[in-house]
Amino acid sequence: MSTLRNLAEEHTRLRPADIDHLHRIAGDWQLLSDLSFADLLLWVPVDGDGAFLCVAQVRPTTAPTAYLDDQVGRIVGGPEVAHLEVAHRQGRIWREGDPVWYGDVPARHEAIPVRLRTTDGEAGEVIAVVGRDTNLSTARTPSQLELNYLTTADDLAQMIADGTFPPPRHPGETTSAPRVGDGLVRLDAGGKVTYASPNAQSAYRRLGYASHLVGEDLAALHRRLASDPLEGTDAANGILAALRGEAPPRREIDARGATMLTRALPLMPAGVPIGALVLVRDITEVRRRDRALITKDATIREIHHRVKNNLQTVAALLRLQARRVSMPEARVALEESVRRVASIALVHETLSMSSDEAVEFDGIVDRVASAATEVAATEATVGMRREGSFGVLPAEVATSLVMVLNELLLNAVEHGFPPAAETPAVPTGPGTPAPAAPAPGAPVAEAAGPVEPEVVLSAHRFRKMLHVSVTDNGRGLPPDFDAERSGNLGLQIVRALVTGELRGTIELRDGAKGGTEATLVVPLVRNAPEGRPAG
Numbered sequence: 001m002s003t004l005r006n007l008a009e010e011h012t013r014l015r016p017a018d019i020d021h022l023h024r025i026a027g028d029w030q031l032l033s034d035l036s037f038a039d040l041l042l043w044v045p046v047d048g049d050g051a052f053l054c055v056a057q058v059r060p061t062t063a064p065t066a067y068l069d070d071q072v073g074r075i076v077g078g079p080e081v082a083h084l085e086v087a088h089r090q091g092r093i094w095r096e097g098d099p100v101w102y103g104d105v106p107a108r109h110e111a112i113p114v115r116l117r118t119t120d121g122e123a124g125e126v127i128a129v130v131g132r133d134t135n136l137s138t139a140r141t142p143s144q145l146e147l148n149y150l151t152t153a154d155d156l157a158q159m160i161a162d163g164t165f166p167p168p169r170h171p172g173e174t175t176s177a178p179r180v181g182d183g184l185v186r187l188d189a190g191g192k193v194t195y196a197s198p199n200a201q202s203a204y205r206r207l208g209y210a211s212h213l214v215g216e217d218l219a220a221l222h223r224r225l226a227s228d229p230l231e232g233t234d235a236a237n238g239i240l241a242a243l244r245g246e247a248p249p250r251r252e253i254d255a256r257g258a259t260m261l262t263r264a265l266p267l268m269p270a271g272v273p274i275g276a277l278v279l280v281r282d283i284t285e286v287r288r289r290d291r292a293l294i295t296k297d298a299t300i301r302e303i304h305h306r307v308k309n310n311l312q313t314v315a316a317l318l319r320l321q322a323r324r325v326s327m328p329e330a331r332v333a334l335e336e337s338v339r340r341v342a343s344i345a346l347v348h349e350t351l352s353m354s355s356d357e358a359v360e361f362d363g364i365v366d367r368v369a370s371a372a373t374e375v376a377a378t379e380a381t382v383g384m385r386r387e388g389s390f391g392v393l394p395a396e397v398a399t400s401l402v403m404v405l406n407e408l409l410l411n412a413v414e415h416g417f418p419p420a421a422e423t424p425a426v427p428t429g430p431g432t433p434a435p436a437a438p439a440p441g442a443p444v445a446e447a448a449g450p451v452e453p454e455v456v457l458s459a460h461r462f463r464k465m466l467h468v469s470v471t472d473n474g475r476g477l478p479p480d481f482d483a484e485r486s487g488n489l490g491l492q493i494v495r496a497l498v499t500g501e502l503r504g505t506i507e508l509r510d511g512a513k514g515g516t517e518a519t520l521v522v523p524l525v526r527n528a529p530e531g532r533p534a535g
């Protein structure tokens with residue numbers, strides 16, 4: 001929750017609608033601050049004793065501040081806020097008075113009552129006061145620009161008192177609005193330019209308009225300048241709407257390869273439409289970078305797509321080779337390689353479909369898991385189940401992890417549930433009857449026991465760690481199995497990737513209820529430099 005809202009709720013009896021209005025003011029008042037060359041402080045009356053609480057503050061970007069320290073949260077009563085009290089009680093702008101001193105900074109105080117209009121458009125009550133405080137230490141005879149700014153500032157101040165500024169917001173306006181310093185144009189009630197700041201003049205020059213703006217009909221000019229006639233009409237209509245007293249959404253004008261963002265604001269102090277204020281910003285560079293980013297995004301996706309295609313080609317070549325060799329061991333080895341390459345291709349396929357360098361891993365691992373069940377050599381189908389979710393993983397984690405899980409899942413299916421002929425090879429202690437050997441004629445279900453062959457893959461995240469386990473209810477690890485050292489290429493790949501790329505740990509042990517359990521812990525914050533907290 002915002003400071004403004006917190007403070008207002010704690011110290012005042014303002015209604016939610018009032019607080020929303022104060023938020024709107026604080027969202028749009030940089031404009032007034034810059035045009036006024038003054039600090040603005042938003043004061044709300046505190047219950048009872050005539051004191052005021054400062055709930056928001058903004059400094060001008062066009063002039064030195066009158067306040068070096070933060071005023072938000074201050075509660076002030078007595079003579080220091082007498083001018084606020086007048087504005088609040090009488091509902092009018094207060095502006096006389098001698099300079100006040102803050103340390104050695106002379107300042108002029110003004111107070112603007114804040115009105116919230118009722119829903120049926122009536123001038124409502126005064127809910128707060130904006131203090132406009134100008135640092136006078138650098139004051140001198142104002143320039144043409146300054147005079148124009150100050151006049152416009154006074155119009156906007158009156159509109160705050162009327163409850164007609166700030167205008168309603170348009171949803172989805174994300175690009176930050178042009179500021180006073182970007183370029184400012186003032187129009188009279190007939191839509192003719194009465195003043196254009198030097199930056200505004202330059203912005204129009206980039207759009208191809210080289211003459212002086214003063215005296216121009218701006219709506220007509222926008223219509224003429226825009227390369228796209230529809231955009232031109234739209235921009236012109238925006239200006240005309242502001243002249244009628246409406247607040248049109250921001251608009252962009254493209255011309256001669258340049259882009260200008262415009263914001264038109266109605267000027268209607270005391271309810272009389274006297275013209276409009278148009279803020280303009282040259283956003284050519286921003287738009288060019290946007291386009292470059294989109295292209296870069298597409299390029300990255302295209303590269304992932306090609307990597308996937310290449311990997312699939314490699315897998316296909318290995319598959320062809322596997323079909324041609326007659327030595328069973330060689331064929332098995334080649335088929336394994338096909339699966340390894342194909343699992344990496346899956347990650348790239350997923351990466352090629354989204355624009356970020358992270359993948360939703362569940363979909364990938366489910367495909368790898370279901371492919372693993374297909375290599376089951378047993379007659380019975382091996383069930384495969386996932387518990388929990390991997391969530392979104394960074395691309396580099398996903399690539400290694402998919403390889404590791406491919407090996408573990410294959411092992412669970414392949415070695416946990418070997419073909420029947422292999423079963424007697426399971427060493428059972430001397431004298432112990434082989435439990436898995438079905439008695440001739442016994443019902444199969446009974447011989448196999450009540451448990452269906454099943455592999456469970458579980459994943460959950462806890463404190464930036466990913467915990468994964470692959471559990472099967474098969475025949476278990478061989479008795480002489482050494483979790484640290486045993487294994488062929490599959491487990492070697494697993495150990496290398498887990499301790500290397502993934503910087504995690506892996507354990508293989510007998511399951512609690514028989515079978516085998518592989519547990520894997522992978523940190524999700526990678527390569528965090530020393531000293532920086534992981535996260």
Ligand SMILES: Nc1ncnc2c1ncn2[C@@H]1O[C@H](COP(=O)(O)OP(=O)(O)O)[C@@H](O)[C@H]1O
Nearest residue numbers: 411412415416476477487488489490491492516
């Ligand atoms: N889930 C499991 N159940 C039973 N034995 C397993 C399991 N996982 C691994 N093993 C044992 O570990 C050995 C090494 O596995 P691995 O390195 O993947 O090579 P490969 O799968 O080619 O035999 C397997 O041969 C098997 O004996």
Ligand SMILES: [Mg+2]
Nearest residue numbers: 410411490491
């Ligand atoms: Mg293996």
